[in-house]
Amino acid sequence: xxxxxxxxxxxxxxxxxxxxxxxxxxxxxxxxxxxxxxxxxxxxxxxxxxxxxxxxxxxxxxxxxxxxxxxxxxxxxxxxxxxxxxxxxxxxxxxxxxxxxxxxxxxxxxxxxxxxxxxxxxxxxxxxxxxxxxxxxxxxxxxxxxxxxxxxxxxxxxxxxxxxxxxxxxxxxxxxxxxxxxxxxxxxxxxxxxxxxxxxxxxxxxxxxxxxxxxxxxxxxxxxxxxxxxxxxxxxxxxxxxxxxxx
Amino acid sequence: xxxxxxxxxxxxxxxxxxxxxxxxxxxxxxxxxxxxxxxxxxxxxxxxxxxxxxxxxxxxxxxxxxxxxxxxxxxxxxxxxxxxxxxxxxxxxxxxxxxxxxxxxxxxxxxxxxxxxxxxxxxxxxxxxxxxxxxxxxxxxxxxxxxxxxxxxxxxxxxxxxxxxxxxxxxxxxxxxxxxxxxxxxxxxxxxxxxxxxxxxxxxxxxxxx
Numbered sequence: 001x002x003x004x005x006x007x008x009x010x011x012x013x014x015x016x017x018x019x020x021x022x023x024x025x026x027x028x029x030x031x032x033x034x035x036x037x038x039x040x041x042x043x044x045x046x047x048x049x050x051x052x053x054x055x056x057x058x059x060x061x062x063x064x065x066x067x068x069x070x071x072x073x074x075x076x077x078x079x080x081x082x083x084x085x086x087x088x089x090x091x092x093x094x095x096x097x098x099x100x101x102x103x104x105x106x107x108x109x110x111x112x113x114x115x116x117x118x119x120x121x122x123x124x125x126x127x128x129x130x131x132x133x134x135x136x137x138x139x140x141x142x143x144x145x146x147x148x149x150x151x152x153x154x155x156x157x158x159x160x161x162x163x164x165x166x167x168x169x170x171x172x173x174x175x176x177x178x179x180x181x182x183x184x185x186x187x188x189x190x191x192x193x194x195x196x197x198x199x200x201x202x203x204x205x206x207x208x209x210x211x212x213x214x215x216x217x218x219x220x221x222x223x224x225x226x227x228x229x230x231x232x233x234x235x236x237x238x239x240x241x242x243x244x245x246x247x
Numbered sequence: 248x249x250x251x252x253x254x255x256x257x258x259x260x261x262x263x264x265x266x267x268x269x270x271x272x273x274x275x276x277x278x279x280x281x282x283x284x285x286x287x288x289x290x291x292x293x294x295x296x297x298x299x300x301x302x303x304x305x306x307x308x309x310x311x312x313x314x315x316x317x318x319x320x321x322x323x324x325x326x327x328x329x330x331x332x333x334x335x336x337x338x339x340x341x342x343x344x345x346x347x348x349x350x351x352x353x354x355x356x357x358x359x360x361x362x363x364x365x366x367x368x369x370x371x372x373x374x375x376x377x378x379x380x381x382x383x384x385x386x387x388x389x390x391x392x393x394x395x396x397x398x399x400x401x402x403x404x405x406x407x408x409x410x411x412x413x414x415x416x417x418x419x420x421x422x423x424x425x426x427x428x429x430x431x432x433x434x435x436x437x438x439x440x441x442x443x444x445x446x447x448x449x450x451x452x453x454x455x456x457x
Contacts, residue, residue, distance in 0.1 A: 006337070006338075008337075017334075019337055069336060069339075071338060071340065072336065072338045072339045072340030072341075072343070073340050073343055073344070077343070098337060098338035100336055100337060100338070103332050103334055103335065103336055104331060104332055105330075105331050105332060105333055106331065169341075169344060171328070171341065171345075171350055172328035172329075172331060173328070173331035173332045174328070174331075201253075204253050204254070204255055205253060207254075208253055208254050211331060212331065213254075213327065213328035213331040213332075214254035214255070214257065214258055214324055214327070214328060215254075215258065215420075216324075216328070216349065216352065216416070217349065217412075217415075217416040217419050217420070218344075218345035218346070218349040218350055219344070219345055219346075219349065220341060220344040220345040223343070223344035223345070224344050230425075231419070231425060232424075232425040232426055234419065235419050235422050235423060235424060235425040236422065237255075237422070238255060238259075238419070238420055238421060238422035239421075239422025239423075239424075240422070241253075241255050241422070242259075242421070242422055
C-alpha cells in the first residue's frame with residue numbers, strides 16, 4: 001500500500017521542529033508500524049538523508065520503549081496495543097498518517113520522535129518499591145497468603161510498562177494513571193503496606209515536581225493505555241493519599 | 248493555597264466545594280418550586296425565612312466563600328494543567344477516548360459562573376439593597392423576557408452537563424472504590440443533573456408562557 005506520512009522532525013532539544021511530508025510505497029499490511037518506519041528509514045538512508053529517530057526495544061509490546069502519537073492517538077487507533085504491535089492492516093491504501101512524539105513539558109523531545117521519559121523513573125524512585133533485605137535470608141513471598149482477588153488486582157496494576165501513553169493522551173499531561181498503577185500494585189499486598197503512607201505522598205510530590213498536570217477524570221488514559229491499566233487505580237491512589245494523611 | 252500543597256489535595260478541595268454547591272442547588276430548587284406550588288404566599292414566606300433565619304444568615308457568607316473557592320481553584324487548575332503542554336499536537340483526536348463534557352468542564356463552569364453574576368445582579372442585589380415590596384413579582388417579571396429566559400435555560404443546560412461529569416468525578420477524587428460504586432454514581436450524577444437542569448428550566452419556561 002501507498003501512504004502519505006506527516007512526521008515530526010526535530011534535530012535536537014533546542015531545535016524548533018516541524019512536520020515533514022514523506023511518501024512511502026510498497027508497505028505490506030502484515031508489517032508492524034515500526035517496520036514501516038524502518039522501511040522509510042532505509043529509503044532515507046539510501047537517499048543520503050537523516051533517518052527518523054524513534055524509540056523501540058523489544059518490539060513484543062512489553063518493554064514500554066515505543067511511543068508515537070499516531071493520527072491523534074497514543075500508540076495509534078488500536079486498543080490495548082503498543083505501537084510495535086500495531087499493524088499496517090489497520091490502515092488503508094492512500095491514508096495520510098500523522099506521527100508525532102509524546103507531547104508534555106515533562107517529556108522533552110530529544111530528537112524527532114524520541115522523548116525523555118526519565119521523569120517517570122524519578123517518580124518510581126521516590127517510592128515505587130518495597131525495602132526488603134535481599135541478602136540471602138529473604139522469606140519466600142509465597143509464604144504469605146494473599147487473597148486471590150488482591151493478588152490479581154496487584155498484578156493487573158503491575159502490568160504498567162511505563163510507556164507514558166497516559167501522559168501523552170491526557171489533556172492535562174497528567175501522570176496519575178502511571179503513578180496510581182505503581183502505588184496500587186503495592187497497596188493490597190502486605191509487603192507494600194509497610195511503606196504505603198510514605199510511598200503515596202512521596203510519589204505524588206515527585207509527580208508534581210516533575211511538572212505533570214492534575215487528573216480531571218476524563219478517562220482518556222484508561223482507553224489509550226496499551227496495558228489496560230484501569231481508572232480504578234486512580235481511585236485507589238486518592239484513597240491511599242487520604243489514608244496517609246491520618247498517619 | 249499553601250494548605251492544599253499537592254495537586255491531589257487541590258482537586259479534593261475543588262470536588263468537596265462542588266458537592267456542597269450541589270446541595271445548595273437542591274435547596275434553591277425547592278424554594279423556586281414554591282413559585283408554582285403552593286404559589287405566591289409560600290414563595291414570599293420562603294424569601295422571608297431566607298432573609299431572616301440566623302442559620303441561613305450564617306450559611307450565606309460560607310456559600311459565597313465556597314463558590315469563590317470552587318471557581319478560583321477550577322480556573323487555577325485549568326491554567327496550570329494547560330501550561331504543562333507548551334507544544335500542542337498537530338493532529339489530536341480526543342473524541343476517540345473521552346467525552347466532550349469531561350474535557351470541557353471549564354467552559355460549562357464558566358457559563359454557569361457568567362450566569363451566576365447575572366443572577367446576583369438581577370435578584371440578589373435588589374433583594375439586599377432595595378426595599379422590594381413584591382419579591383414574587385420581581386422574579387416572575389424577568390421570566391417574561393425571552394432573552395433572559397433563554398440565557399437562564401442555557402445556563403442550566405450547562406449545569407446539567409457540568410454535573411453529569413462532575414458528580415461522579417468528585418467521588419473518584421475522594422477514592423471511592425470504583426469497581427462497585429462507579430456505575431451507581433454515574434447514574435446518580437445523571438439523575439441529579441436532569442433534576443436540576445429540568446427543574447430550574449421548567450419553572451422559567453412555565454412563567455414565560457403563563
